[in-house]
Amino acid sequence: MRLILVGFGTVGRGAAEGLIAAAAELADAGCSPVVAAIVDPLVGSVYRQEGLDLARLLALADAGAPLTDHPGAEPAPLMPDILDLVEADVVVELTPTNLVDGEPGISHARQALSAGRHLITTNKGPIALAWRELRELAAGNGVQLRFEGTVMSGTPVLSLCESGLAGAGIRSVRGIVNGTCNYILCEMEAGTGYREALHAAQQAGYAEADPSGDVDGWDAAAKALILANCVLGADLALHDVARAGISSLDAEDIQVAARAGEVWRLVARVDRTASGWTAGVAPERVGNADPLAAVRGPGNLLVFDTEALGEVVIGGPGAGRRATGHAVVADLLAIHAGRGRRR
């Protein structure tokens, strides 16, 4: 299995670390991935037909050294030209999410799938904005499109829906899919105001300098959209997802809830209504017995209401370099096993 990694920032390096850490388990499954190229306009782009040493590239990138210092590595062109230069089975798209137009992820995805390469992506943009087009492109080219890392990072929620929950009749999904907001809300439960809690999240590395993608609910809305369209078969656009963030909550709101034995959570929901599927994200007060109340800090948790099983919950990390890297490993194993043909 030959791979091209597109993007070698935090997520790309997490994927490389995941591939290194899971080497034995990949080999056990009969899968020995060879990374033939890494392309990133900022960090650098290299290829080597015989395969690159990921540990060496990680050391180079972390030290800010040029990736071409890797023995035998040649400078590489970016997407899509790299596809002509390097034989590959799988393109792993690891560029940052852009929910305005999905670029450059959507172009990378189109190029890879059109060229008959399987696509793994951790980038919410292409899946949130162009799922149906990309799915058809994958099907038309006989390749797989996998994106476990787009929802709850490496916590295996999409593969759960694809395998064990298949046939269980999912009626609705609700849960916490943005760890940054949950971290802020938990800080506020300890008595801090919104501003201070946001600052703490930024200090802890959970929130970015411009936090609007998280606190205004865009990230959670994209994930709700992916669950609605890709798991539940809805056909919604991002603007169909009702969206409210947490920045309007203040210390008083938290205290009022606490006196009622409740906590605030930013809840993503996908529900079936008489007129079809709806998706939304909004802060909600939940009782202490609700599994969402038990999710502390940057954790994520989804509750699936199913016909066969009633409620099934899955929880785990919602972010993190290593966790997102695992999503790539899981998707690669699924491609290797030929699973997920229905996607």
Place this chain on the structure above:
Amino acid sequence: MRLILVGFGTVGRGAAEGLIAAAAELADAGCSPVVAAIVDPLVGSVYRQEGLDLARLLALADAGAPLTDHPGAEPAPLMPDILDLVEADVVVELTPTNLVDGEPGISHARQALSAGRHLITTNKGPIALAWRELRELAAGNGVQLRFEGTVMSGTPVLSLCESGLAGAGIRSVRGIVNGTCNYILCEMEAGTGYREALHAAQQAGYAEADPSGDVDGWDAAAKALILANCVLGADLALHDVARAGISSLDAEDIQVAARAGEVWRLVARVDRTASGWTAGVAPERVGNADPLAAVRGPGNLLVFDTEALGEVVIGGPGAGRRATGHAVVADLLAIHAGRGRRR
């Protein structure tokens, strides 16, 4: 995909209901199962080469009428003779668990696998007592052995480990895998003594007249053993699983824990030690912030500690006719998709 159902008691009927309920999703996946025979020494045994109408058989069984009242159905021999009479791809073994010698499940499993049939079972006996032998038999005959229903009934914990958690480096598992004990412990939190709580569990249909399989930890021990051997690659026997039940707990224990902000849970554990994997089941006091504390009544929940993701939790029903029936549907879809070849 042609099926023989072995066992048509509660679990067998749940499987039939699951197959009916999931017919559309099975068809979507390109899988149209035909049940050609149902064999049960108590309820009756019938076959029809063109396939049986499951809804009609359910109605007959629930009414106590002979299954041969199904139009066109012939009386069938039991296992293994039915294998010679009816062409089938999959044998679905749904007889009750017997942890003493695994019978009749182990014999049914051996017969089916030796005859080149895929095996789905919800019966803990064969998997807890003869996993390695049966796995080799399946591999040698080029067929699959699947048993989602043996742990947390239809909550898809085994497929989660097989797909999304593959490569994540599971370090340990702990959790609640016996809903009857959890129901009793939750009743006791409300102030009842052990005897009354057990009686309530029996009245609610969670505990059997002889409750020892549940309250003495045998059921949980078998599930811990299955997780250890089948998911984590251990090679333990049932007598290697340290086992303590809940019958020694009294109202005073519950109150002492409550005063410390804790609750009692029957916790199954699989851990890696210097000398290999260990598995055990024992009542433990857990803090209110522990996800196990939030599991109420007959629910089940497992916490996987992984290298790539830290803690991942999955929770859902641990029993129930419809839930266990779903496990059969999920296993059938996996066989259809050719997944799980590593088993």
